[in-house]
Amino acid sequence: AQRVTQPEKLLSVFKGAPVELKCNYSYSGSPELFWYVQYSRQRLQLLLRHISRESIKGFTADLNKGETSFHLKKPFAQEEDSAMYYCALLLNDYKLSFGAGTTVTVRA
């Protein structure tokens, strides 16, 4: 069965330090992967998708099919990056599954 795993529930980093959020998936087909973010008192929203291969708010994520991973990285964390981050997997039948989420706290 397809699955998205985010091993870290909580992540705390200092401002200016690098941050990496781990995401692993299990799916035998061709995956479409995303990172969504939920800031305090805001709706869940798309941060980036692997197809676009873009950098959003300084974040990047590379799909590694060999390791079935889609880790999210940012070289210099900012206080406004404090939020809940979800990795998501879209399957061919439009099923959109999310991981358990990682709460990131960036300390000054």
Added chain:
Amino acid sequence: DGGITQSPKYLFRKEGQNVTLSCEQNLNHDAMYWYRQDPGQGLRLIYYSQIVNDFQKGDIAEGYSVSREKKESFPLTVTSAQKNPTAFYLCASMTPWGNTEAFFGQGTRLTVV
């Protein structure tokens, strides 16, 4: 204003009663989704619908039912068979090809007493 709207924001029900949560979108999206968000468990998929008059069970469909009679609407009924219905429920919609970005409602917090 385009968007996805869930109502009500807070809902209280007595144990044993069915309750229906509303989700409406005017984004012309074909696919719609219902999730349950519990602390430490992330977003768990209850039901999803790729198109009008069709829907599929997600990972935790037991005790829930849905309908998709209109493209804009995807109501979720929490039945008395759901053993632990108190939770935060999120609805989302998406065009599942091209720009595959899901848009979320603001959520409904259901409390069963």
